[in-house]
Amino acid sequence: YGDGIFEGIRFYNKRVFRLEDHMDRLYNCSHYLLLDIPYTQEELSNAVCETVAASGLNDGYIRLVVTRGGNLGLNPFNCKRSCVFIIADKISLYDPDVYENGLALITSSVRRNRPDTVCPQVKSLNYLNNILAKMEAVRQGAAEALMLNDLGNVAECTGDNIFIVKDGTVFTPPVTDGCLDGITRRVVLEICRELQIPAQEKTMNRFTITCADECFLTGTAAECVPVTKLDGYQLGSGKIGPVTARILARFQELAQTTGTSC
Ligand code: PMP
Numbered sequence: 001y002g003d004g005i006f007e008g009i010r011f012y013n014k015r016v017f018r019l020e021d022h023m024d025r026l027y028n029c030s031h032y033l034l035l036d037i038p039y040t041q042e043e044l045s046n047a048v049c050e051t052v053a054a055s056g057l058n059d060g061y062i063r064l065v066v067t068r069g070g071n072l073g074l075n076p077f078n079c080k081r082s083c084v085f086i087i088a089d090k091i092s093l094y095d096p097d098v099y100e101n102g103l104a105l106i107t108s109s110v111r112r113n114r115p116d117t118v119c120p121q122v123k124s125l126n127y128l129n130n131i132l133a134k135m136e137a138v139r140q141g142a143a144e145a146l147m148l149n150d151l152g153n154v155a156e157c158t159g160d161n162i163f164i165v166k167d168g169t170v171f172t173p174p175v176t177d178g179c180l181d182g183i184t185r186r187v188v189l190e191i192c193r194e195l196q197i198p199a200q201e202k203t204m205n206r207f208t209i210t211c212a213d214e215c216f217l218t219g220t221a222a223e224c225v226p227v228t229k230l231d232g233y234q235l236g237s238g239k240i241g242p243v244t245a246r247i248l249a250r251f252q253e254l255a256q257t258t259g260t261s262c
Contacts, residue, residue, distance in 0.1 A: 002126030003076060004067035005029045008220045011052050011088075012059050015259030017220075019045055021183045022064075029122050030066060035082055037066055047086060049262035055088035061221060063087045067125065093159075093221045094143050102228025102240060103217070105157065107206060108133035108145035112155035112178040120155065120178045130158040144217065146209070146230060149178035154204040160219035161185040162227075164212035165236075165243045170199035177203055184218035184251075191250045197243060206230070214241030216248075223255070224248045 007022045023041050030037050037044065048062055064086050069079040094103060110133040113119070118126050130147070137145035137158070146162065149155045155178035156162055163172045163185075170192050175181045192199035202208075209215060213236040215227040224247060226240040240248075 001068075001074065002124060002128070003033075003035075004065060004082075004125040005033065005035065005123055006066070006125060007062075007064040007123065009048065009062040009064065010060070010220050010223075010255070011057075011062065011262070012255045012259060014052060014058055014262050016048060016052060016062070016262060017255055017259045018183050018187065019048065019260040021186065025123060025181070025183070026064065026066070029124065032119075032122055033124070034076070035066060035068060037084065038081060039084065044084070045260070047084075049260065051086045051088045052262040057088060057090070059090075060088050061091035063089070065125070091221050093219075094225060098143065098225060100240075102226040102235075102238070103144060104142050104229035105144050105146050105227055105231070106137050106140050106142040107231055108136050108147050108158075110136065110145075110147065112147040112149050114150050115176065115178060121175060121181055123180060134158040146206075147178075148206070152205060153177050154206070154209060155179050156182075157217055160217035160222050160225070162209075163188065163216050163218065164204065164209060165214035165241055166208075166212055168198065168243070170197055170243065170247075171202045171204065171208075172199075173204055174201040182218055182220075184220055184223065187251060187254065188218050188224065188247055191247050191254070195246060195250060197246070210235070212236060214244045216244045224251050 007026050009022045010017050067083045071079045133145040144157045147155050161182040210233045215235045217225045
C-alpha cells in the first residue's frame with residue numbers, strides 16, 4: 001500500500017553526510033504515520049555506519065527503508081512488526097554532462113500531492129505521483145519534471161527541490177507549497193547564509209522560473225544540479241550561473257570534508 005518511509009543518504013570518504021538530519025526526518029515521519037521503528041535512533045544510526053563499513057565503498061548512497069510489515073488488509077494495526085533494511089550502493093541520477101551544461105526540465109501535468117492528502121513532507125513509500133511525472137519527463141526526452149501544486153504554484157521536482165536566483169537573491173518555495181523539507185535544500189540555505197548570499201522562501205509559478213537568472217535543483221542523490229531550460233525556455237544565460245557555481249563549489253567542499261565517520 002506504500003505504507004512505509006525511506007531515506008536516501010550519501011557518504012563521502014566513508015563519512016555519512018548529515019546523518020542526524022536524515023535520522024530526525026525519518027523518525028518524525030514514523031511518528032506521523034504511527035509506524036514504530038523497532039530500534040532507537042542511535043541504534044539505527046550505528047546500523048547505517050556498519051552498512052557503510054561493510055560495503056567497502058568510500059563514496060556511495062544509502063537507502064534506508066522502513067515498511068509496516070506484512071498483512072493482507074488495510075488496518076495497519078494488524079501488522080506485527082515493521083521491517084527495516086539498509087542498502088549501500090553507488091548511484092548516479094543524471095548524465096555527468098548536466099553538471100557542466102545544465103539540465104532541461106519539463107513541467108509535468110501531474111500535480112504534487114496536496115498537503116492534506118499524502119503530505120509531501122512525509123518521505124513515504126508512496127511515490128506514484130512522482131513516478132507518473134517522471135515518466136512524462138522521460139517520454140519527452142527530459143531527465144526531470146517540475147511539479148506544481150494544486151494552485152499551479154511550483155512545489156518541487158519528482159525527486160529534487162528547486163531553487164532560482166533572481167537579481168542576486170536565491171529563492172526556493174516554502175515547504176508549505178508542497179515540497180519535501182530536503183536536507184540538501186537546508187544545506188544550500190545554510191551555505192547562502194555563510195556566503196552572505198541573500199536567500200528566502202517564496203511562492204513561485206512557471207513565470208517566475210522562466211524569468212529566473214539561474215536555476216538549480218538539490219537532492220541527496222542528485223546533489224546540486226544546474227538547470228538551464230524549462231519547457232524549451234532558456235533560463236538566464238543558458239549556462240551555469242555565477243551564484244549557482246559558488247553554491248555548488250561550497251556544497252562539494254562540505255560534502256567532502258564533513259559528516260559522521262564510520
Ligand atoms: N523532493 C523529493 C520528492 C525527494 O524525493 C527528495 C529526495 N530524493 C528531495 C526532494 C530532496 O531531498 P534531500 O535533499 O533530503 O535528499
